[in-house]
Amino acid sequence: MKKLQILGTGCAKCLKLAENTKTAADALGLEYQMEKVTQIDEIMKFGVMYTPALAVDGVVKVAGKVPDPDAIKPMLK
């Protein structure tokens, strides 16, 4: 099962990234667990400087951007 983590304190872009990631994962038929990481000290442990960010199984795939679902799909494979 893929662990999908949305890093960000919860503004509109963070929510959009979560939505797009869910759309992409569902389209791929992935089994996944999605978690929102909202605490700054936890976000910093990922080594990112900009949010929102998406981590897949602990690896940051994108930071500071909100790709559309089609762009996210390759990040989930």
Place this chain on the structure above:
Amino acid sequence: MTQPISSGCSCDCASTPKKKVLLYACSGAANVAEIADHVARQLTAEGLGQMFCLAGLGAGIPNMIQTAKDADLNLVLDGCPLDCARIIFQNVGLTNVKIIRITDHGIAKAKGVKITDEQVQKIVALAKETLAAA
């Protein structure tokens, strides 16, 4: 490790989107590294970018490389012609980079000498020009 993410969400959703600029300083032992460090911290304090971790990129830490890749611009303050930072960026395959080599601007590399605010502000001004033109 690095400057903390500014309070609140660092997304630009509530305002005019700003360029995501990451700043890197030579991490050496000489005066030029100290100047680079001061410049990067001053630019960060002035909101012109966020100081990030050159050593993390050099160590090949994947999450940090991805962050640098996703920045609009990585502004690198190399100290001297050894060009350590330039080589690190080449090694990780990033090209969204502007590099300032401090010894190119009338500052000789030396150890055991005190840096001056004039030297720092000279490079700050140059960095600001570089950011404005990018």
